[in-house]
Every structure is written in structure tokens, then in C-alpha cells.
Amino acid sequence: MRGLKDRRVIVTGGASGIGRATALRLADEGCIVGVFDLNAQTGTQVAETGNSAGGRVLFFCVDITDRDAIEKAVDAFEEQAGPVELLANVAGWDLPVPFLDTDRAFWDKVIQINLYGPLNMHHVVIKRMAERGFGRVVNIASDAGRVGSSGEAVYSACKGGIIAFTKTMARELARSGVVLNVVAPGPTDTPLFDGFKAASPTGGKIAEGLARAIPLQRLGQPDDYPGMIAFLLSDDAAFITGQTISVSGGLTMHG
Ligand SMILES: NC(=O)c1ccc[n+]([C@@H]2O[C@H](COP(=O)([O-])OP(=O)(O)OC[C@H]3O[C@@H](n4cnc5c(N)ncnc54)[C@H](O)[C@@H]3O)[C@@H](O)[C@H]2O)c1
Numbered sequence: 001m002r003g004l005k006d007r008r009v010i011v012t013g014g015a016s017g018i019g020r021a022t023a024l025r026l027a028d029e030g031c032i033v034g035v036f037d038l039n040a041q042t043g044t045q046v047a048e049t050g051n052s053a054g055g056r057v058l059f060f061c062v063d064i065t066d067r068d069a070i071e072k073a074v075d076a077f078e079e080q081a082g083p084v085e086l087l088a089n090v091a092g093w094d095l096p097v098p099f100l101d102t103d104r105a106f107w108d109k110v111i112q113i114n115l116y117g118p119l120n121m122h123h124v125v126i127k128r129m130a131e132r133g134f135g136r137v138v139n140i141a142s143d144a145g146r147v148g149s150s151g152e153a154v155y156s157a158c159k160g161g162i163i164a165f166t167k168t169m170a171r172e173l174a175r176s177g178v179v180l181n182v183v184a185p186g187p188t189d190t191p192l193f194d195g196f197k198a199a200s201p202t203g204g205k206i207a208e209g210l211a212r213a214i215p216l217q218r219l220g221q222p223d224d225y226p227g228m229i230a231f232l233l234s235d236d237a238a239f240i241t242g243q244t245i246s247v248s249g250g251l252t253m254h255g
Contacts, residue, residue, distance in 0.1 A: 003235025005030035008081045010074070012036045012064055012121060013091030015043035017190030018140065018225045022088055025226030026233070027055025034077040034084070036062040036070070036121075037091065056081075064091050064117035070124045078128075086233045087125050087137045089118045089162075093192065096151030096199050107154045114158035122169065130176040137180040138232045139166050140225075141244065143252045146184055151199075159184075163244050170242030179241035181232045186248025188220035215250030 009026050013019030014035030020042075027033045027050040035057060037043040043059040050057030058080060060073040078084060093113045097106065118139060129135025144152050145159025163182050170180045187193060187210045200206040211218050228247050231237055246252050 001029055001230050001234040001236060003238075004230060004233065006032065007085050007233070008032045008034070008077075008083060009086035009088065009233065010034040010036055010077060010084055010121075010125065011088045011090060012062075012117070013089075013140075015039040015046055015059075017192060018185060018188065018222050019088070019090035020046050021222035022090060022226045022229050023057060024050050024053070024055070025230055026086075026088075027057050028053070029230055029234075031086070032056045032081045033058065034073075034081065035059045036064065036073060038063050064120055065112040067120040067123065070120050074124050074128070083132060084125055084128060085134060085136070087121065087129075087135070088140070088229055088233065089121050089137070090140045091117055092140065092142075094152055094155040094195075096196050098151055099153035102154065110154045111158055114155060115161055118162055119165070122165075126169065126173065126178060129178045130173055133177040135173075135176075135178040136233045136237070137166075137169075137178065138229050139180065139182045140229075141166075141182045141184045143184050143186045143246055143248050146244070146246065146254065147252050166244075167242045174241060179238070181237070181240060181242065182244040183225060183228055183232070184244055184246045184248070184252075185225060186214065186220055186246065186251040188222065188224070190222055193219070213251065214248070218249060220248065 009031045011023040014023035015037035040061045047057040047059040062073040141159040141162045144156040166180045166182045
């Protein structure tokens, strides 16, 4: 892909699932990758994997709900790697619970991670990009944010919010040289999805049922996403901003 070599990119949630696959693909494309994640053990392993394959991957143990911690980690990344140019906001979390069975503490946790987390990242990173006149951002939402998802009311609200936020930022920042787009995954076989299997009364059968409902007849895998994310961060996508692209085997089809 054009224009990724030597670019400096931060990937949140890069220690697992879609974020891990994205971080390793971007390292393979020649980017200098900063993995921002809560999980120090798996985050360190991702950095080791990327570096032993000849890439340049740095790990930072960061909670994206903590704006001050993000500011410090971005400072540390820029000291080691140089000015951040690309950002992939991948970190996220949910558990399926019918809305009427949830409480305020659960809403707060979901909103902190899935909405405040990306807002914090934008507030710190996009400010620097806008000042320098260049930046590309991919926000990972979910098809839940486009069409809803039973048991995921608050999460869907956050992901729909991320889609609207991205469009607004794309308009506000177009003249500052910053483009922003959204990738919306469908159900994907990651540790996050294991929580859904565990919470479902039918266990693993939820995966079989979803696979039948997906036109391409299977769940997503982490490696289904890095191609689209890398494309949207590359020079090939320089004229694309404010768009949402579902990568979900055809589960949702938007005009
Ligand atoms: N798996 C799915 O079915 C699915 C479907 C649609 C959208 N998504 C979205 O894709 C993204 C990646 O999900 P995944 O399935 O790869 O999940 P995952 O659980 O495999 O990985 C999520 C990563 O985010 C990190 N993380 C969570 N909270 C954090 C915080 N506060 N600060 C820093 N890091 C934090 C975790 O430590 C983990 O490494 C998420 O935004 C998720 O909402 C996933």
C-alpha cells in the first residue's frame, strides 16, 4: 500500500484481536507502531512478535479512559518515534445484557471505554496532527452502531456516536489536512466475542447462528480488518473522509 512506510501510527487495543492484527500488519507495511493497551502482558508480546519479524513496534501500557495518561504516552511515543501521523482507535469492550437488566455502573463502564476513550485519544492526538497539517484516523465502530444489536443498547449508542463524531471531525478538520473514517466490523471471533459466547444461554451456538445469517457464511476473523484499515491510513485513501465502511461478510449492506 502506498505511503505507509516509515509513518508513525498509534493503535489502541493493539494487544488483542482486531487491534493486534492491525498493529502487526501496519508494522509489516513499514510503519513505526505504538501499541496503546491496558494489557501489559499481551501488549508486550505483540511488540516482540512485530519486532522479531523485522518491524518496529513499541508498547505503551495505557488506559484510554485516562486523558492524562494518554498525553504522557503520546509524549513518550513521539520522543522515541517522532510525530504521530496516523491513528487507529480499535480498543473497545462490551458484554451482552438486555438494557432493562443493566444499571448505571454498567452504562458508565461501556461509555467510558467505547466513547470517552476515543474522545480522549482524539483530543490529544488530533490536536497535534491539526497543528502539523497532516493526519489520518480510522475509528473502529461496529455494525451495532448502524443497525443496532440486541443486548448491546449502550454499546450501540457509543458506536453510533463514534460514527457521527467521526463525520463531524472530518468536516471540522478537512482544512487542517486531517482525514477520518470509520470501519464497522460485524461479529468477529476474538476474545471480546468469547464474552458473548459465555453470556449466551446456547453457548457456542450463537456463533453458528450468526454465521448462518451472514451472507458470506462465517464470522469475521481479526485478519479480515487490517487491509481496510491500512488502506484508509494510506496515501491511496487521501481523498476519502467522513465515510463508514462495514466489514462484516455482507451482514449489513448500506447504500
Ligand atoms: N469482536 C466483535 O465481534 C466486534 C464486532 C464489532 C465491533 N468490534 C469492535 O472492534 C474493536 C476490537 O475488538 P476485538 O473484538 O478485537 O476485542 P478484543 O477484546 O480482542 O481486544 C480489545 C483490546 O482493547 C483493549 N482495551 C479495552 N479497554 C481498554 C482501555 N480502557 N484502554 C486501553 N485498552 C483497552 C483490551 O485490553 C484488548 O487488548 C472494538 O472497538 C470492538 O468494539 C468487535
